[in-house]
Amino acid sequence: MTEPPQTAEPTPAPDSPAQGAVQAPAPQTPAAVRRRAVLAGTAVSALLILAIVLGSRLLRDFDSALLPYAVATVFLAFGVAHRYTVWVSAPGARRLFRQGWRSFFSAANFRKAPTALPKMIATYLGFQKFLGARSHARWAAHQLLFWGCVLAALITFPLTWGWFTFTSDTGDGPGYEMRIWGFKILGFDALSVLGWLMFHGLDIAAVLVIAGASYFLWRRMKDRGAITGQRFAYDLIPLIALIVISVTGLLLTFSSIFLHGGGYEFLAILHMVSVVFTLIYIPFGKFFHIVQRPAAVGMQLFKYTSRRKDEELRTCRRCHEPIDTPDYVENLRGTMKDLKLDFDEWAEYCPRCKRVLRGNAYLTHVKKGFK
Template identity: 75%
Template sequence: MAGTAPPPQGRPIGDSRAEDGAPGVVASATRATAVRASLIAGAASVLLVVAIVLGSRLLRDFDSALVPYAVATVFLTFGVVYRYVVWVSAPAARRMFVQGWKAALSWENLKRSPAALPKMIATYLGFQKFLGARSHARWAAHQLIFWGCLLAAAITFPLTWGWFTFTSASAAGPGYEMRLWGLRLFGFDSGSFLGWALYHGLDLAAVMVIGGAGYFLWRRMRDRAATTGQRFGYDFLPLLALITISVTGLLLTFSEMFLHGGGYEFLAILHMASVVLTLVYLPFGKFFHIVQRPAAVGMQLFKYTARRKGSDDQELQACKRCGQPIDTVAAVDNLRATMRDLKLGFDEWAEYCPRCKRVLRGTAYLSNVKRGFK
């Protein structure tokens, strides 16, 4: 075991010598980031409008009844891109983003572990196996919400933009054709299983979302661990929004099938309002982690390849106090660089294992704080 090294003496946060953190410099950088994010978000919104116009064949396939939904997706695009650019501009997120893309596009990583990236996309992003370690019920509920929302978006967005259209194959008969950008994809019978599945795809997505969101809503009202720090706007509102969209969507189908269209107009307006408000809210609430999650896949790949390289080349960082391996040298260096970007004056602590950090903090407490009470 190595000798007990003294704890690092980093410059405290908020030290007046940290000239780079002066209020004027920080405010100027924040304004520059906001302007850059606004320009990029505006460009993305314009591109979406152009794609809608071209994809709907100059609006010939665009349904005017879906204008509010289409406008909401344009606002959604602006909000998502704006917040994503602001998020990536932060030092820690920018480093994670860059390292993730480097790991994903690295030819050396592809040769060393060709199945690593597809595996992580499937397990970490698609099936989210890391949630199963917390609770199987939470994992199942999260899967229902994830795949339900993904199915609903895959159906709703192209239809809203006029990219997908369903047209009658003939003046008489139950045949329909599905077209993408005006090009025929396939034909189907409205009475077949495929026709039923296409017609009720959104209903299936609504049932899945209600199951998952209902579980989380029940848990937040009953589980003491979940109720401790929850907030209405951040924790409850997203679940209520998903349930409202799903329930009103199912009621539209119920009205058409069993009530001969009774109350359909009111339900359609209620459903449209809930969808539009949720899309506008999505970039600025808890839902934004949906957009952030793919970036985490790249970082997981970076850690995985660094560990693989460390296990092969023995490039492991040893704790400065006890000598036990902490992580790969690349991972520790990346953490220290991020801490320096954030103007944290104690990045040397990254070279100590968690146990030694606790020991050093406890020793410092006994030597400098507890001593005064003897």
């Protein structure tokens, strides 16, 4: 195949911001970022404490035995808000964040693609179809892990905060009522299928999590590519923590049913410690991508809606093949400028031409130095 005619190395294009381009954010000092992050974390923690007090009807429905879990969720709220604020303060993340919200609240985008956001939430967040392109096994394991954690969170957090209560007129069943914020939602028989599902939802979640986490742990023990770049604290501890939480949770059920409560107190303490540790670890470890992922949906929405505009795609400055929409290319250039990368004009070249130009630069400036 004949190479296209080579041109000179890329030179910066005139600054002509495209429609909808976001101006570069003003630089922020680390001290200002930390101060803003602490304020955000404190505010979110205070709001959560207020929600716990009000949601539990001034603590009337709050179970004091679950106090360590509730305290851990307050620390979790502080850590997530603190780190998210620091992350969004970075120029590239801030631009992504702003473009995502701008696309989300755009009436024009909603008129042109009213189903785009629900579809992306379902495919990108819920079913994570992008993982299926890498490996069907990894996608299946991630789905087990994801839905197991979601189910556990939907059950555990409201119970911990005193928002959900299960009461029985007789004191020991089998008839129970589920109440949310003090309002009766439904009544059920503990011996029915619905009752079994209600009382064993966490066991189901534990089985899903164990299956998914075990696959990834096995892969990190066997796959050469995963072993090469993995770190124990970052890659292995999260999986081990999830398995410990799930196993100890199942053992609590096993103890209460088959051992008549034997060893229950020890298992309860072990389970509590593992849960509290994991909740506090989330904002500062690998689990933080759970919080970051929804922000990426906004950027996907921006890309999707910009491609639906009646505009021609921006073409490569070298081979003139289509690259992407003008809005997306200008947004990428803006991000590179925010990060002080003085080669943002390279965003206007296709991947193939970038490789050719890098090769030419190497031959011109490096190779000639060897005799």
